[in-house]
Amino acid sequence: MKLIGASIIITCDNNFTIIKNGGILFDNKKIIKVGKFDDLKKDKLEEVQFYNSCVITPALINSHIHFEFSKNKSTLKYGSFGEWLNSIMDNRDNLMEDSQTYIKEAIKESMRSGVSCVGAISSRAIDLDLLSHSELKVMFFNEIMGTNKDYFDSIKDDFNERVKKSKLLEDINFKTAIALHSPYSLDIELAHYAIKKAIDNKMLVSTHFLESKEELTWLESSSGYFKTFFKHFFNKDNAKANYSKESFLELFKKCETLFVHCLYLNNDDWDKISKLKADIVSCPRSNRLLNNRYFNFLKAKDHKFPFIIATDGKSSNNSLNMLDEARCALFAYEKYNINNLAKEILLAMTKNPAKRLKFNNGIIERGKASDFAIFHIENVDSTEQIVLNFILQAREVKDLYINGKRIDIENY
Numbered sequence: 567m568k569l570i571g572a573s574i575i576i577t578c579d580n581n582f583t584i585i586k587n588g589g590i591l592f593d594n595k596k597i598i599k600v601g602k603f604d605d606l607k608k609d610k611l612e613e614v615q616f617y618n619s620c621v622i623t624p625a626l627i628n629s630h631i632h633f634e635f636s637k638n639k640s641t642l643k644y645g646s647f648g649e650w651l652n653s654i655m656d657n658r659d660n661l662m663e664d665s666q667t668y669i670k671e672a673i674k675e676s677m678r679s680g681v682s683c684v685g686a687i688s689s690r691a692i693d694l695d696l697l698s699h700s701e702l703k704v705m706f707f708n709e710i711m712g713t714n715k716d717y718f719d720s721i722k723d724d725f726n727e728r729v730k731k732s733k734l735l736e737d738i739n740f741k742t743a744i745a746l747h748s749p750y751s752l753d754i755e756l757a758h759y760a761i762k763k764a765i766d767n768k769m770l771v772s773t774h775f776l777e778s779k780e781e782l783t784w785l786e787s788s789s790g791y792f793k794t795f796f797k798h799f800f801n802k803d804n805a806k807a808n809y810s811k812e813s814f815l816e817l818f819k820k821c822e823t824l825f826v827h828c829l830y831l832n833n834d835d836w837d838k839i840s841k842l843k844a845d846i847v848s849c850p851r852s853n854r855l856l857n858n859r860y861f862n863f864l865k866a867k868d869h870k871f872p873f874i875i876a877t878d879g880k881s882s883n884n885s886l887n888m889l890d891e892a893r894c895a896l897f898a899y900e901k902y903n904i905n906n907l908a909k910e911i912l913l914a915m916t917k918n919p920a921k922r923l924k925f926n927n928g929i930i931e932r933g934k935a936s937d938f939a940i941f942h943i944e945n946v947d948s949t950e951q952i953v954l955n956f957i958l959q960a961r962e963v964k965d966l967y968i969n970g971k972r973i974d975i976e977n978y
């Protein structure tokens with residue numbers, strides 16, 4: 567049994583309990599007791615440590631990230647979704663070269679920011695070995711896309727192969743899931759095929775949905791940017807949208823889903839998604855860079871969606887640091903009380919995504935996994951605005967525990 571403590575513990579439990587001079591008694595499986603540090607001291611502890619001027623939070627969860635694109639720094643174009651997608655199409659293969667080095671660094675960068683758990687979108691399984699061997703808890707979303715019938719058999723074979731490989735690697739820290747890339751990039755036949763697999767195997771599903779105005783126009787009228795996209799990249803003159811918004815959402819009736827982005831929902835779409843077993847993941851910096859807009863967080867609240875934030879990949883972000891993401895969200899929503907927003911944001915990267923990813927983490931309470939992030943925050947003992955100052959000041963973890971084990975991030 568081990569005991570750690572700190573000036574402040576933010577538990578992220580249902581009452582948002584904050585404990586001053588708090589302690590956590592835990593073993594490698596789970597948290598045994600949470601309370602005041604002094605009350606938890608006892609004989610025969612394997613390890614005892616108190617972190618002065620520090621905050622302990624549940625280790626953070628980044629529920630939407632594309633590790634395979636970690637090589638991108640300034641290759642891709644920002645400011646317009648169409649230009650970004652064109653630049654992805656032109657640079658995808660070269661961005662995936664030497665990917666192992668970049669993915670490894672991306673895993674470290676994630677952990678340095680306090681992340682213990684990820685929802686990784688994988689298009690070619692290039693990240694499979696590194697992620698499955700890492701200390702991270704991983705929901706590994708095997709992505710499927712394709713619109714050209716000539717390739718359906720090979721797309722299915724490749725998808726099956728990746729799902730099979732990731733299933734073989736499953737354990738308590740690694741689960742297999744499925745990602746349908748988006749309505750503009752996936753034929754109906756392939757979508758049904760992937761959804762059936764998800765339902766049969768009880769796998770979580772993720773999909774990008776209504777990320778851009780271009781996508782909305784395409785789904786509503788089969789016109790605009792995507793018309794030229796299909797002509798230019800696939801030599802198709804008469805391409806049409808494969809779905810209406812409604813028929814796309816219908817696909818997800820019988821599975822649990824993470825809808826990512828959702829920047830262009832109308833009232834009807836909000837109603838439809840709220841009837842599904844689904845959450846919405848928002849990637850604030852990615853949305854700013856590609857689409858010049860932020861997710862309608864207040865509307866989501868009206869529809870009782872828990873707020874969930876993630877970084878997306880380096881393909882649409884300048885870092886994978888969840889604390890930078892949190893600060894972006896903090897500054898983006900200027901109409902919301904800043905102290906309340908700070909709490910919402912912390913829950914958006916702990917308790918809220920944890921509920922859907924089901925790794926039994928995201929909250930510091932008895933019975934939950936021993937996954938903690940510890941941050942040094944100067945003078946945190948004396949502030950009344952604890953969560954706000956945590957989000958403003960925290961940059962890198964002092965220590966990260968996953969399954970009760972202190973992670974040696976630099977030597978990973």
Ligand code: MCF
Nearest residue numbers: 632635654687689751774878879881882
């Ligand atoms: O979420 C962002 C923006 N929207 C869509 N796709 C991606 C994002 N970051 C990376 N991607 C990947 C996606 O998974 O880019 C490729 C896919 O493999 C797009 S190719 C149409």
Ligand code: FE
Nearest residue numbers: 774826878879
């Ligand atoms: Fe994405």
